[in-house]
Amino acid sequence: MLCVGLDTDFAKIPECVKAGRTVGEAVLEFNKRIIDATAPHCIAFKPNLAFYECLGVDGMAILDKTVEHIRTNHPEQFIIADAKRGDTGNTARMYAKSLFETFDFDAVTLSPYMGGETVTPFLEYPGRYAIVVGLSSNPSSVDFQTAEKGGKPLYQVVMERMMEISTPENMMFVVGATKADKLKEIRCFCPDNFFLVPGVGAQGGSAEEVIANGANSKGGLLINSSRGVLYASSAEDFAEAAAAVAARTATL
Amino acid sequence: MLCVGLDTDFAKIPECVKAGRTVGEAVLEFNKRIIDATAPHCIAFKPNLAFYECLGVDGMAILDKTVEHIRTNHPEQFIIADAKRGDTGNTARMYAKSLFETFDFDAVTLSPYMGGETVTPFLEYPGRYAIVVGLSSNPSSVDFQTAEKGGKPLYQVVMERMMEISTPENMMFVVGATKADKLKEIRCFCPDNFFLVPGVGAQGGSAEEVIANGANSKGGLLINSSRGVLYASSAEDFAEAAAAVAARTATL
Numbered sequence: 001m002l003c004v005g006l007d008t009d010f011a012k013i014p015e016c017v018k019a020g021r022t023v024g025e026a027v028l029e030f031n032k033r034i035i036d037a038t039a040p041h042c043i044a045f046k047p048n049l050a051f052y053e054c055l056g057v058d059g060m061a062i063l064d065k066t067v068e069h070i071r072t073n074h075p076e077q078f079i080i081a082d083a084k085r086g087d088t089g090n091t092a093r094m095y096a097k098s099l100f101e102t103f104d105f106d107a108v109t110l111s112p113y114m115g116g117e118t119v120t121p122f123l124e125y126p127g128r129y130a131i132v133v134g135l136s137s138n139p140s141s142v143d144f145q146t147a148e149k150g151g152k153p154l155y156q157v158v159m160e161r162m163m164e165i166s167t168p169e170n171m172m173f174v175v176g177a178t179k180a181d182k183l184k185e186i187r188c189f190c191p192d193n194f195f196l197v198p199g200v201g202a203q204g205g206s207a208e209e210v211i212a213n214g215a216n217s218k219g220g221l222l223i224n225s226s227r228g229v230l231y232a233s234s235a236e237d238f239a240e241a242a243a244a245v246a247a248r249t250a251t252l
Numbered sequence: 253m254l255c256v257g258l259d260t261d262f263a264k265i266p267e268c269v270k271a272g273r274t275v276g277e278a279v280l281e282f283n284k285r286i287i288d289a290t291a292p293h294c295i296a297f298k299p300n301l302a303f304y305e306c307l308g309v310d311g312m313a314i315l316d317k318t319v320e321h322i323r324t325n326h327p328e329q330f331i332i333a334d335a336k337r338g339d340t341g342n343t344a345r346m347y348a349k350s351l352f353e354t355f356d357f358d359a360v361t362l363s364p365y366m367g368g369e370t371v372t373p374f375l376e377y378p379g380r381y382a383i384v385v386g387l388s389s390n391p392s393s394v395d396f397q398t399a400e401k402g403g404k405p406l407y408q409v410v411m412e413r414m415m416e417i418s419t420p421e422n423m424m425f426v427v428g429a430t431k432a433d434k435l436k437e438i439r440c441f442c443p444d445n446f447f448l449v450p451g452v453g454a455q456g457g458s459a460e461e462v463i464a465n466g467a468n469s470k471g472g473l474l475i476n477s478s479r480g481v482l483y484a485s486s487a488e489d490f491a492e493a494a495a496a497v498a499a500r501t502a503t504l
Contacts, residue, residue: 007343050339050346056354057312064309084339086363087302088390091259091334094302102308111338113365113385115392133365138340140367143413147401154399154406161395 001219002250003044003196005082005226006031006066007051012231014238024058031066034230035074037239041246044078044222045070046196067104079106080131080196086111086118093121100125107131109174109196112158116165123170130171134159134186137176137199159190168192175214177205177223183213191216198224200249207249225249253471254502255296255448257334257478258283258318259303264483266490276310283318286482287326289491293498296330296474297322298448319356331358332383332448338363338370345373352377359383361426361448364410368417375422382423386411386438389428389451411442420444427466429457429475435465443468450476452501459501477501 010023013030021029035045047066052059070077085095085108099108100122107129110119122130135145135155147154159173175186177199186195195214199205200223207223214221225245233241262275265282273281287297299318304311322329337347337360351360352374359381362371374382387397387407399406411425427438429451438447447466451457452475459475466473477497485493 009346048343048346050337050343050350054346054350054354056350057309057316059354060309060312082339082343084343084363084366085302085336086338086365087334087336088388091300091302091336094261094300094306098302098306098308102306102311111336111363111365113338113363113396114336114388114390115395115397117390117392136340136366138366138369140369143367144365144401144406144410145367147399147406147409149396149399154396157399158396 001044001222002042002246003046003080003222003224004034004038004042004229004246005046005048005198005224006034006230007048007226008230009051010055012234014234014236016236017238024055024062027055028062028065031062032069033239034242035066035070037243038229038246039074039077041243041250042077044080046080046082046224046226048082048226064103071104079104081105081108083108084111084133085109086114088114089117089121092118096121096125100128107172109133112162116161119162120165123166128170130162130166131196132158132162132171132173134173134175135179135182136174137178137205141176141179156186156189159186163190163193168194172196172222174198177207177210180206180209180213183210187214187216192220194220194222196222196224198226200225200228223249253296253474254294254498255298255332255474255476256286256290256294256481256498257298257300257450257476258286258482259300259478260482261303262307264486266486266488268488269490276307276314279307280314280317283314284321285491286494287318287322289495290481290498291326291329293495293502294329296332298332298334298476298478300334300478316355323356331356333357333360335360336363336385337361338366340366341369341373344370348373348377352380359424361385364414368413371414372417375418380422382414382418383448384410384414384423384425386425386427387431387434388426389430389457393428393431408438408441411438415442415445420446424448424474426450429459429462432458432461432465435462439466439468444472446472446474448474448476450478452477452480475501
């Protein structure tokens, strides 16, 4: 099942969308066209907050309008804030309020370095999900995620601690596609939770390998593609090209 | 040396500031009064982004105006975005652009779980600082920060890795005051970098112990106080009360 990552970079938007529009208008128009074209092929959208925050106050309005566009026109879609937030309890409560109340996201990605309490405020919203980074797909993920505690790798310690304080109905994990050999091992100690899997496409991971190694009896996989879908074409057919890539990825 | 944390929670703002003002106006007015009153006693201000993001689009405008107020009226102050961001290189570049270009922060706190590449884009801005969480002050910091790699605790592995790719002129570390016994040990393997020390005051850490264990030959400590200063009084004298707490903390 496909998640389309909305890492919308103004510099990469096709000229035909930029023409006659402000930066903010162009980003919003591009998002709407991509969303409408790819929605038949995916079950989730994942705006990456960094790409909106760098546009300042306007960027947050565009983020809000993007979420609203999905809610209004594609109410069946699941909407993830890719935010990688992670702070102590008092601050975590404010981030949860921001992402689940002020903005209307269904889920948010979280970075676990500061411990279990960084996650708990997010678990108190019925029907919403925390998505904690277990093992990420980037090259320097091995710097710290492979440390050990009690004979287990840190990503396992993180995921098992999070599983203690949550249920599969409010917790998912980020597990990178570039570590397909690890996916099987991770699925053994975490059989029930959904995995959000980045790294397919631009980062080189294989969707077939991810499914072979990471699926559980219910599927349990949300495969993310961002740049591969968004920038499939820089010409006027960009939305159709994005839909074609999304359709191919979804049927793997 | 004192850093005043601007974790401004509308619910805790004195009634005299709220009266006749919108939420956004009240938060901005409170910040300005606290900043002007405490600036003689501190060298840095640290807005906590969660508290502004939860106010939505308006919150980002208030954050921007707060930074602008400090820059204009107290240009000698160092301004830290307490953001705990931490994502892969492509996204980290956008966060760096957001916090150092769109918003005019001097430094930003970062969470290291995803590895060295989460930090590098922030190091490319001359005169600006990454402040990476080493050992935090919250109770669940022991969940993962005490894992081990190569016989060393994770916080040491994190800090040593970051020291390899940076200099004391673009890298500081968060080291919590509630771990005063650890501060001495950490100062041994990290003699030159500044430490941003949270946990004094509301979280129970002692400023005297922090200085005894964590100072280097140049001082090297930025002791943060947020709630203890901000909410020193809920009456009309709140700004004077904040200044008094700041003055006491600064002269310890």
